[in-house]
Amino acid sequence: MQKTICELFAGVGGFRLGFERLNTGWNTTWFSQWEPEKKNQWAHDCYVEHFGDLPDLQGEFHTGEDISIINKDNIPDHNLLVGGFPCQDYSVAHSLNTSEGIAGKKGVLWWQIRDTIIAKNPAFCIFENVDRLLKSPAKQRGRDFGIILACLANLGYSVEWRVVNAATYGAAQRRRRTFIFAYRNDTVYGQQMSGQNAEQLIKTNGFMAQAFPISEMGEIAEIDLIEDLVEISDSFAFSFENAGYMTNHHVYTSKTIEREEPPILLRDILEHNVEESFYINDEDKMAKWVYLKGAKKIPRKTKEGHEYTFSEGPVAFPDPWDRPGRTMLTSESTLNRSTHVVSDLDTGRLRILTPIEAERLQGFDDDWTNTGMPQRMRFFCMGNALVVPMITRMGSILDTIIQNEP
Numbered sequence: 001m002q003k004t005i006c007e008l009f010a011g012v013g014g015f016r017l018g019f020e021r022l023n024t025g026w027n028t029t030w031f032s033q034w035e036p037e038k039k040n041q042w043a044h045d046c047y048v049e050h051f052g053d054l055p056d057l058q059g060e061f062h063t064g065e066d067i068s069i070i071n072k073d074n075i076p077d078h079n080l081l082v083g084g085f086p087c088q089d090y091s092v093a094h095s096l097n098t099s100e101g102i103a104g105k106k107g108v109l110w111w112q113i114r115d116t117i118i119a120k121n122p123a124f125c126i127f128e129n130v131d132r133l134l135k136s137p138a139k140q141r142g143r144d145f146g147i148i149l150a151c152l153a154n155l156g157y158s159v160e161w162r163v164v165n166a167a168t169y170g171a172a173q174r175r176r177r178t179f180i181f182a183y184r185n186d187t188v189y190g191q192q193m194s195g196q197n198a199e200q201l202i203k204t205n206g207f208m209a210q211a212f213p214i215s216e217m218g219e220i221a222e223i224d225l226i227e228d229l230v231e232i233s234d235s236f237a238f239s240f241e242n243a244g245y246m247t248n249h250h251v252y253t254s255k256t257i258e259r260e261e262p263p264i265l266l267r268d269i270l271e272h273n274v275e276e277s278f279y280i281n282d283e284d285k286m287a288k289w290v291y292l293k294g295a296k297k298i299p300r301k302t303k304e305g306h307e308y309t310f311s312e313g314p315v316a317f318p319d320p321w322d323r324p325g326r327t328m329l330t331s332e333s334t335l336n337r338s339t340h341v342v343s344d345l346d347t348g349r350l351r352i353l354t355p356i357e358a359e360r361l362q363g364f365d366d367d368w369t370n371t372g373m374p375q376r377m378r379f380f381c382m383g384n385a386l387v388v389p390m391i392t393r394m395g396s397i398l399d400t401i402i403q404n405e406p
């Protein structure tokens with residue numbers, strides 16, 4: 001089987017970089033990256049600067065356009081489909097317009113992934129999403145992930161998932177993300193796995209257990225998924241744990257404890273001789289930082305006029321050197337509670353991170369986003385991206401799996 005990849009929602013290419021670092025012959029045949037309603041497409045430009053653009057099967061270039069207007073039949077063939085897609089409302093209703101008789105909400109990107117799978121039938125898929133995907137929406141916990149699993153089951157795939165904290169597996173950032181690995185049941189791998197005991201699979205033999213070893217695992221909970229997505233959308237609710245496996249519409253899930261590896265610490269990724277512009281010099285600004293990072297109790301009113309107290313605890317200020325960084329958001333570097341503030345290695349004065357340090361938190365090469373975009377966008381792109389070494393870990397497991405595929 002050829003090691004070909006299609007990367008949807010490609011951002012600045014975290015998946016591609018993770019696979020290319022393996023140097024084992026992975027070849028991206030097509031990608032898609034479009035920031036909705038923005039004139040400047042900084043992430044797409046950065047991606048193309050590093051990897052070049054790719055034509056579709058008509059010889060046309062549409063990698064920088066809204067994926068929902070792309071004819072999926074024109075996407076070049078690939079055996080691995082990857083992508084980090086947003087956590088949205090995946091509910092569906094009956095519709096007479098589509099062949100499957102279902103209608104998802106407009107702009108929900110999961111349906112673009114599904115259409116690509118239907119058109120291209122890839123043997124394997126790896127997706128990334130936030131950890132709360134498993135619990136969403138709050139009023140019908142697990143519904144959205146249930147829809148995703150049922151959708152993949154209906155298309156002939158089995159799935160493993162795992163919530164991974166990158167810092168536990170040797171990275172510089174405490175970033176928890178859900179990784180989803182789907183494989184077609186008719187692959188050699190699919191046939192090998194179909195006879196496996198679910199507990200063994202989650203604990204040791206499965207894809208996720210090999211990429212991200214665990215130290216402990218709890219009881220397994222099970223549930224059957226029905227095929228009808230509308231019915232799942234209307235009434236399904238289930239507590240998905242941080243690890244699990246679905247095959248033939250049957251779900252097994254268990255709470256697992258990750259086996260810790262020594263992380264990279266914040267101090268290890270800090271630069272020397274940092275420019276003055278990154279320092280917090282202004283007294284007024286410093287007071288704002290102290291307020292934002294501090295504990296607070298604020299009286300507020302709901303729309304209905306009900307009074308309540310909004311309270312939040314303190315965030316470490318500055319961020320400690322001897323721990324990995326916190327989760328980086330797209331607002332990193334702005335005056336914001338979640339922005340990292342560090343004590344500088346050389347001067348001991350407080351400052352925000354540099355773009356290179358943000359890249360290091362995500363495990364990208366230094367200056368990856370130094371491709372002409374404004375500094376603010378470099379942080380934005382990194383906040384959107386993923387921890388690249390996590391992809392390389394999964395890629396090396398896929399390398400051994402794919403060897404056995406004809």
Ligand SMILES: C[S@@+](CC[C@H](N)C(=O)[O-])C[C@H]1O[C@@H](n2cnc3c(N)ncnc32)[C@H](O)[C@@H]1O
Pocket residue numbers: 008009010011012013014015032033034035036043065066067068083084085086109381384385386
């Ligand atoms: C969570 S980010 C993924 C980042 C990526 N994994 C990386 O390493 O940089 C999702 C990306 O999907 C892109 N996107 C959102 N809507 C899109 C659409 N309709 N078509 C194509 N790309 C879209 C966003 O611009 C964003 O870069």
